[in-house]
Amino acid sequence: MIERCRLFVRTIRRRLPDSEFFYAFKCNDLPFIANTVCHHGFHADVAGLFELQLALQIGCKRIVFNSPGKTDDELTLAVTHSQRVIIIIDNFDEIDRLKTLCTTMLPETPVTVGLRLAVGRRTDDAWHKFGFELDDVPEAIARISESPSLVWRGLHFHSSWNKTPLKYYQTLQTVGRFMERHLPQRIRLGMEFVDIGGGFYPENQAVIHHCEDKGILADMMARRHGGRKHINRMLDHDPHAFLVTEVDPLETFAETIAEAMDTHIRPLAPNAAVFMEPGRFIVAHSTAVLLRVLAVKQDSVIVDGGINMMGDYKFSEYAFAPVINLRRPSAALHSCTVYGPLCDPSDLWGYSHYGDPLQRGDAVAVLHQGAYTYSTAWRFIKAIPAYIAFSGDTVSMIKPAETFEDRYGLRFRD
Numbered sequence: 001m002i003e004r005c006r007l008f009v010r011t012i013r014r015r016l017p018d019s020e021f022f023y024a025f026k027c028n029d030l031p032f033i034a035n036t037v038c039h040h041g042f043h044a045d046v047a048g049l050f051e052l053q054l055a056l057q058i059g060c061k062r063i064v065f066n067s068p069g070k071t072d073d074e075l076t077l078a079v080t081h082s083q084r085v086i087i088i089i090d091n092f093d094e095i096d097r098l099k100t101l102c103t104t105m106l107p108e109t110p111v112t113v114g115l116r117l118a119v120g121r122r123t124d125d126a127w128h129k130f131g132f133e134l135d136d137v138p139e140a141i142a143r144i145s146e147s148p149s150l151v152w153r154g155l156h157f158h159s160s161w162n163k164t165p166l167k168y169y170q171t172l173q174t175v176g177r178f179m180e181r182h183l184p185q186r187i188r189l190g191m192e193f194v195d196i197g198g199g200f201y202p203e204n205q206a207v208i209h210h211c212e213d214k215g216i217l218a219d220m221m222a223r224r225h226g227g228r229k230h231i232n233r234m235l236d237h238d239p240h241a242f243l244v245t246e247v248d249p250l251e252t253f254a255e256t257i258a259e260a261m262d263t264h265i266r267p268l269a270p271n272a273a274v275f276m277e278p279g280r281f282i283v284a285h286s287t288a289v290l291l292r293v294l295a296v297k298q299d300s301v302i303v304d305g306g307i308n309m310m311g312d313y314k315f316s317e318y319a320f321a322p323v324i325n326l327r328r329p330s331a332a333l334h335s336c337t338v339y340g341p342l343c344d345p346s347d348l349w350g351y352s353h354y355g356d357p358l359q360r361g362d363a364v365a366v367l368h369q370g371a372y373t374y375s376t377a378w379r380f381i382k383a384i385p386a387y388i389a390f391s392g393d394t395v396s397m398i399k400p401a402e403t404f405e406d407r408y409g410l411r412f413r414d
């Protein structure tokens with residue numbers, strides 16, 4: 001993980017020397033992980049009260065606080081620490097609420113704020129929940145400047161799952177063109193950052209054939225004619241195969257974003273640095289799930305941990321992760337559905353595993369499970385297991401397993 005942090009900082013700074021990095025706590029807020037990342041070149045990007053408290057406790061000197069619905073408790077804590085926290089405002093009501101709050105709190109250090117933009121997503125309704133339309137930005141800046149406690153310093157946007165840097169380029173271009181036409185020079189010169197969010201897709205992620213064209217076709221035909229196995233044979237389709245997602249190298253992202261900044265932003269706002277909020281890229285490979293086989297069936301096994309610890313049905317629907325027989329590992333991939341123990345048919349880790357066929361008692365590892373797992377886990381039937389850290393020769397317990405009391409607020413009486 002430390003190597004990942006260094007790689008990101010080194011690669012981006014080579015082309016963008018004034019860039020700053022804010023690790024997205026929502027991706028994995030396990031304190032050990034957040035603490036490690038924040039001691040290796042990253043500030044914090046938080047989206048809720050606990051994350052903000054954690055970032056403050058870890059000692060982060062710069063924190064970006066960005067979410068579409070911040071509560072009064074959250075805003076109060078952010079204003080209390082206004083020398084460390086930048087608030088990215090999502091909507092006009094939030095401007096009004098923040099102004100009212102500042103009137104009573106009278107912060108010694110003015111609160112630095114930015115505006116979240118809805119750009120780049122006009123056609124995608126699911127993302128319309130976030131931020132201001134570009135046309136509203138001049139009005140939003142004017143309203144912010146009415147408060148002596150608030151200073152506007154930048155713009156923010158975010159897009160997810162970027163396998164190429166195209167969206168960053170396009171959005172910076174759109175923002176630059178808008179600024180040229182609608183923001184006077186006096187305001188542009190006061191701009192200190194453009195926060196381009198996270199969304200840097202990590203390499204070595206894979207999807208199952210299931211959700212590719214051939215797999216989708218096989219599903220449609222099986223629904224119409226019955227017999228998925230027969231249809232698979234007809235289409236010469238292997239339902240257990242997977243495809244590694246192609247991603248541009250990070251150097252290409254750095255190069256393209258630098259070009260967009262030089263062409264579209266810097267001539268207008270020369271004081272604006274680039275902020276980035278990567279999550280997935282930094283921690284995706286950091287974590288493996290360790291499981292044990294409880295039972296062996298005809299072409300499947302049942303292991304002792306479920307996807308509640310991930311909070312996602314991704315392995316039954318689209319994602320492939322290497323599942324490895326740790327007792328007898330090999331590069332051979334076996335068709336065998338690895339089910340979890342939950343009362344849910346979609347509770348499974350994959351349709352295949354590496355190594356010799358699994359037997360009862362075998363230990364199994366599911367690799368690359370560091371992103372959106374700890375932070376998104378479901379409270380469902382089974383406990384969230386302990387987290388153990390391996391660092392050099394040291395093995396340490398960094399978070400004990402969930403207990404009866406954690407879940408129910410009650411002590412268990414025999």
Ligand SMILES: Cc1ncc(COP(=O)(O)O)c(C=O)c1O
Nearest residue numbers: 024158198199200277278279280
């Ligand atoms: C505003 C914001 N910043 C950063 C991130 C982190 O994204 P990723 O983990 O894909 O890098 C997210 C994820 O949803 C986000 O919403």
